[in-house]
Structures are given as C-alpha cells and as structure tokens.
Amino acid sequence: MKNKVHSRHHRQSSGFSDKSQAYLHIHLHALFSSLGRLCRNSFTSLMTIVVMAIAISLASGFYLLLANMQQLTANIEASNQISLFLKSGVSDRAGEQLVQQIRKNTQLDKVVLISKKQALKEFKDYSGFGNALDVLEINPLPVVIQILPKNTLNDLQSLEQLLIELEQLAQVDFSQMDMQWVERLQSIMQIMQRGAILLSGLLSLAVLFITGNTIRLELQNRQDEVQIAKLVGATHSFIQRPFLYTGFWLGFIAGIMACLLVALMIMMIQNPIENLSILYDGAFNLLFLNLTETLVLLAMTSLLGILGAWGVLHYQLQQIKPE
Amino acid sequence: MLKFDHVSKRYQDAGDALIDVSFHLQKGEMAFLTGHSGAGKSTLLKLIAMMELCSRGHVLLDGQNLNKVREKQIPFIRRKLGLIFQDNKLLQDRTIFDNVALPLVISGYGQQQIARRVRAALDKVGLLRKEKKYPLTLSGGEQQRVGIARAVVNKPQLILADEPTGNLDPELSAEVMQLFEQFQNVGVTVLIASHDIDLLKQMGHRVLTLDHGNLKTRSS
Numbered sequence: 001m002k003n004k005v006h007s008r009h010h011r012q013s014s015g016f017s018d019k020s021q022a023y024l025h026i027h028l029h030a031l032f033s034s035l036g037r038l039c040r041n042s043f044t045s046l047m048t049i050v051v052m053a054i055a056i057s058l059a060s061g062f063y064l065l066l067a068n069m070q071q072l073t074a075n076i077e078a079s080n081q082i083s084l085f086l087k088s089g090v091s092d093r094a095g096e097q098l099v100q101q102i103r104k105n106t107q108l109d110k111v112v113l114i115s116k117k118q119a120l121k122e123f124k125d126y127s128g129f130g131n132a133l134d135v136l137e138i139n140p141l142p143v144v145i146q147i148l149p150k151n152t153l154n155d156l157q158s159l160e161q162l163l164i165e166l167e168q169l170a171q172v173d174f175s176q177m178d179m180q181w182v183e184r185l186q187s188i189m190q191i192m193q194r195g196a197i198l199l200s201g202l203l204s205l206a207v208l209f210i211t212g213n214t215i216r217l218e219l220q221n222r223q224d225e226v227q228i229a230k231l232v233g234a235t236h237s238f239i240q241r242p243f244l245y246t247g248f249w250l251g252f253i254a255g256i257m258a259c260l261l262v263a264l265m266i267m268m269i270q271n272p273i274e275n276l277s278i279l280y281d282g283a284f285n286l287l288f289l290n291l292t293e294t295l296v297l298l299a300m301t302s303l304l305g306i307l308g309a310w311g312v313l314h315y316q317l318q319q320i321k322p323e
Numbered sequence: 324m325l326k327f328d329h330v331s332k333r334y335q336d337a338g339d340a341l342i343d344v345s346f347h348l349q350k351g352e353m354a355f356l357t358g359h360s361g362a363g364k365s366t367l368l369k370l371i372a373m374m375e376l377c378s379r380g381h382v383l384l385d386g387q388n389l390n391k392v393r394e395k396q397i398p399f400i401r402r403k404l405g406l407i408f409q410d411n412k413l414l415q416d417r418t419i420f421d422n423v424a425l426p427l428v429i430s431g432y433g434q435q436q437i438a439r440r441v442r443a444a445l446d447k448v449g450l451l452r453k454e455k456k457y458p459l460t461l462s463g464g465e466q467q468r469v470g471i472a473r474a475v476v477n478k479p480q481l482i483l484a485d486e487p488t489g490n491l492d493p494e495l496s497a498e499v500m501q502l503f504e505q506f507q508n509v510g511v512t513v514l515i516a517s518h519d520i521d522l523l524k525q526m527g528h529r530v531l532t533l534d535h536g537n538l539k540t541r542s543s
Contacts, residue, residue, distance in 0.1 A: 234398055
C-alpha cells in the first residue's frame, strides 16, 4: 500500500515519458557500458570470443558443407529405374531385339533403348567432357536399355530379383539400379544431417557454458558493485541487465567472427572447387552463408550468450548478499 | 517511523546478538546507537536494512512489518533508507557524480532529474566541484561525505549510519554530525551507530545503548 503511494508520487513528479526515457537510457547505458567493459578487458574477452567463434564456425561450417552437398544431390530423383549396360560388341539392332524380348515381362512399365549415338550425345551434354569426346574416333559407349518397373513393384527384394534375372541375359554386361545408389547417398546425407544437428547441439552447449563461465567470473570481479547496488535498492533485473548485455555481446561478436572464419575457410577451398567446377562446365556453385542464414546465426549466438549469462545470474545473484 | 517490538536475533554459530530489544523512533527524530564492539549495533542496523531477518519479535518501518516483506520487495524497502557505512562502500571505478547518482538511476529517474538532485546533494556536503573526480583521489572525510550524499540523494525517510565518523578526526566528525542534524531539521529520521561517546554527549540527542545484545538505557 505504501509502495503504491510512493510510486504514484514518482509518476506525478517525473511523468510517463520521462520514465520511459529513463528506462531506455538505462538499457542503452547497459548496452554500451558492457561493450566498453569488454573492450577494456580486450585480451580476456578476445580469448573467450575466439573460443566461442571456433565452436560456432565448426557448427556452421559443417552446415554449409551439407548445404553444398545437398546442392549436388538435389537434382537426383529417387526412382527405381534400372539401367542395363550391354556388352560392347552388341549393336543397336541387337539391342532393339533385346528390348522386344524384355518387354514381354509384365512387371515392367517402360523399356527404352538408348543407342550408342544417343548415349554419346547425352554424355556430351551432361558430362562436361563435350569437346574432349570429339577427339575420339570410335564411340566407346555401350548400348543401354533403361527399364522402369511398374509402380506395384516397389519392394527392394523383388526389384533385386528382377535385377538378377535381367543380368543373366547373355547380352548384358552389367546392370545398375538407380534407387540403390540414390538411397545410399540419401542415407549418408541423413546421417550427416543428424550428425550436424548433434554437433550443433553440442557446440551450442559449449557456447552456453563458455558464456556462463565468463559471466560468473565477471560477477565475481564485480561482487562489491553488486552488493552496493543491492544496498541502495537495486532489483535483480537492474543488477543483471549489464551482465545480460555482456552475454549478448559475447555471443554476437563471436557470431560475427564465426561468419568471417567460415567465409575464410570457404575462400580457401574456393580455388580448387572452381577448378573442379570448370571441368564440369560450372554445374556446381560454391555456397556461402546467405544473408538470412547469417542473420539467423547471429540471432542464435546472441541468444545463446544471453541464455548462458541468464542461467548463471539466476543462481549466483541470489547468493551475493550485502554485508 | 521505526519501531522495534521485542526483537531478538540469534545467529546459529555466534549465539544471541540482540535480546528482546524494543524502542520507537518518531518521524524526524535523531538518535544514537552505542555500545561496545560486538554489542549488536551492526546487527540492529542490518535488521532495518533487511540484510538480516530477526529471529523473534517485529521490526516495523513506516508501519510495515519487515518480517512480512517478500524477497522481491526488499529493494523497494531499501529505497526508503539512506545507508551510510564506515568504509563508505563507494564504487572506485565511477566518478563522484555517478556514485551519488546510483540510487536515482536504480529508481529510474530521468537524466535531468538525476543531474539536478545529484548536484543538490553534492552541494549540501560541499563537494560540488569534485563531481568528476574518482573516490580514491579524495580524502577520507570527503569520501565519507560522498557516501552521505549518496544516502540522501533519494530523499530517504530514514538515514542509517554505521560508524560514520570512525575514520575521521574530531573536527571532521563534528562537521559530519552537523550535516546529519541538518537532515533531521528537514524532517528526516536519523539513527547513527557510534562508539564516540564524547561526541554523542556534545550532541545531546537520544542515545540507545546496547550491552551484549540488551538495550540498556534510554535517554533523551
């Protein structure tokens, strides 16, 4: 009751806009004074921030690696298409006869012949070795029969059964099922994605604890200040505000540094990748973190910094009692 | 303004610090708290500043029972008090101005108000010209006066001072005491813990004497 009277008196004397201005001022002051404090202890802060930045860049670098690999595999659609590579002596016409023979199988939806000529053209178009192939006098490519089983045939076992049957044909050199290696690649990607999530989780925890520990030390150094503030009537939220901002700055600056580290790493592998890409007619573009990803990363690291600081403050501030 | 009602304080390891202490300070009254060291002076002040809670009895500040104040309300109780310490408890890395401004910043006052009030408080203790200096560049007496300025800047209802003249020579001590009397004259309640018996006698205010946790004498 008394408090209410007291605060009403305050409001009358200082006005609402004055209050909110003062509030804003307190926040801005905490924001910049915590940054100033970090700069003054630049060596200690830098060590902490570099450790955090390395942890963050590991996580984001791995993420970027995955994103680049996904770019490679994105164009590959999962299908249960089977390719039969015929022996090199088999002519286009013999291949056509074989197609007729295979079509009798009722399990199949589509059977398409790719002649030697077609195969060469496709290879020229997609491989990037176009001009190099012109040098060749003879076409080294075999006749290929592409077979698409009916959709009803979708379990791996019966597909493999079909594959074995087809492979036993005399003209067939070897066969390949697209689904097999697409599936393998996809499951590898899944493992890596899962790994990336786990790694990010662990490294986030590391960032959380590094900030927490830094704030704990800072709190110890400024214990007198905290005690005095408590004695003159500071609330917990007032006392912890500058420390929370310190956590924010640690996370934010470490995030920026991590972005730079990742960019640096990518630039270092850019040349060899570009060379590779030229060999493949530029089919592959190296991805950097884009603007959204960068902003999300910075937001996340800042948040981790704040959370780490908050966790420590929540427990430690209670324990600091004025004497 | 301040009422102790059969207050006892027992520490688990150190035993009884205060035993059945009762007294009442009227609004605008000035009183001294004295006694040998370890008599319970500091404990008594700590109960008022809510640095400790009493084991038995009630402490009433401005009609509010401090036993019933919740943890979250403690800062707001402390804002009604002006605390002065023997070791000043100044922030060494802040200017005199910032030190004195601290209670106002905490209470959320605007910049202009803060500047006006801080300068008024510094003027009162005669340190207006030193606002940009740091505590360590000031003499002991000046630092003590900065502590006093900080205690009064928020216009507290009750000033509590723990040995405010402990480190000062008699002349400076008398000056500081006069300062307290000035605050009393404008209606502030003042309670000063001190063992400087000679000075207390000169001042002629009410004296509360503690002896091994018991309140012995009441004179006015």
